[in-house]
Amino acid sequence: TQLLEQSPQFLSIQEGENLTVYCNSSSVFSSLQWYRQEPGEGPVLLVTVVTGGEVKKLKRLTFQFGDARKDSSLHITAAQPGDTGLYLCAGGSGGSNYKLTFGKGTLLTVNP
Amino acid sequence: NAGVMQNPRHLVRRRGQEARLRCSPMKGHSHVYWYRQLPEEGLKFMVYLQKENIIDESGMPKERFSAEFPKEGPSILRIQQVVRGDSAAYFCASSPPGRGRETEAFFGQGTRLTVV
Numbered sequence: 001t002q003l004l005e006q007s008p009q010f011l012s013i014q015e016g017e018n019l020t021v022y023c024n025s026s027s028v029f030s031s032l033q034w035y036r037q038e039p040g041e042g043p044v045l046l047v048t049v050v051t052g053g054e055v056k057k058l059k060r061l062t063f064q065f066g067d068a069r070k071d072s073s074l075h076i077t078a079a080q081p082g083d084t085g086l087y088l089c090a091g092g093s094g095g096s097n098y099k100l101t102f103g104k105g106t107l108l109t110v111n112p
Numbered sequence: 113n114a115g116v117m118q119n120p121r122h123l124v125r126r127r128g129q130e131a132r133l134r135c136s137p138m139k140g141h142s143h144v145y146w147y148r149q150l151p152e153e154g155l156k157f158m159v160y161l162q163k164e165n166i167i168d169e170s171g172m173p174k175e176r177f178s179a180e181f182p183k184e185g186p187s188i189l190r191i192q193q194v195v196r197g198d199s200a201a202y203f204c205a206s207s208p209p210g211r212g213r214e215t216e217a218f219f220g221q222g223t224r225l226t227v228v
Contacts, residue, residue: 040224041221042116042118042220042221043219045216045218088154088155098160098167098168098207098217099160099170100157100217101157102156103154104152
C-alpha cells in the first residue's frame with residue numbers, strides 16, 4: 001500500500017513569512033499533484049510534476065519533485081491570508097496514474 | 113466553461129435508505145473518478161469510469177455501493193441501505209480523454225452525506 005506523509009500537519013504563521021510543507025513516501029510515483037482545499041469545497045489543482053528533480057513556480061508558490069520521485073515540497077514566499085487552506089499532495093503511479101494516493105494534508109493558517 | 117458539477121451538495125439519509133449522488137463532468141471530459149473523504153482521513157479512490165464502462169472499481173466497498181456513467185446524463189454513485197459509517201464527503205473528478213491526461217483531473221465541490 002502506497003502512503004504519502006505530509007508535514008507539518010498544522011502550520012500557523014504571520015502574513016509575510018515564508019514556509020515550506022513536505023510530502024514524503026517510500027514509494028515511487030510517476031506523477032505528483034498539489035491541491036488546495038477550502039472548507040466545504042473540493043480540492044483545486046495547483047500543479048502537476050512528473051519529472052524527478054522538476055521545479056515549477058506559480059507566482060509565490062514553488063513546487064519541487066524529488067530526484068527519486070518519492071517526495072515533494074511546496075514553498076510559499078511572503079504568505080498572504082488568502083493562502084489559508086488545506087494543502088494536499090497526491091501521487092499517481094505507473095499504469096494506474098488515475099488512482100491518486102492522497103496525503104492527509106497540511107492545514108495552513110496565515111494570520112494578518 | 114463550467115467545472116465539475118455535483119449535486120446535491122448536502123444529503124441527509126436515515127439508516128437503511130438509499131443515497132444517489134450525481135456528477136456532471138467538465139465539458140469535453142470523458143473520464144470520471146469518485147473519491148471519498150472520511151473525517152480525519154485523506155481522500156480515498158473509489159472508482160474510475162468512462163462512458164458506459166467501469167474501468168477500475170478496486171476502491172469500492174464490495175457491498176451496497178455501485179457507480180455508473182451512462183451514455184447520456186451524469187455519473188451516479190449509488191449507496192444502498194446506508195449506515196452511519198457511510199457519512200462522508202464524496203468527491204467526483206473528471207479528466208480529458210487521451211493517454212496520460214489522467215493527471216489533469218479537476219474535482220467538483222463534493223456531496224456531503226450525513227446518515228442519521
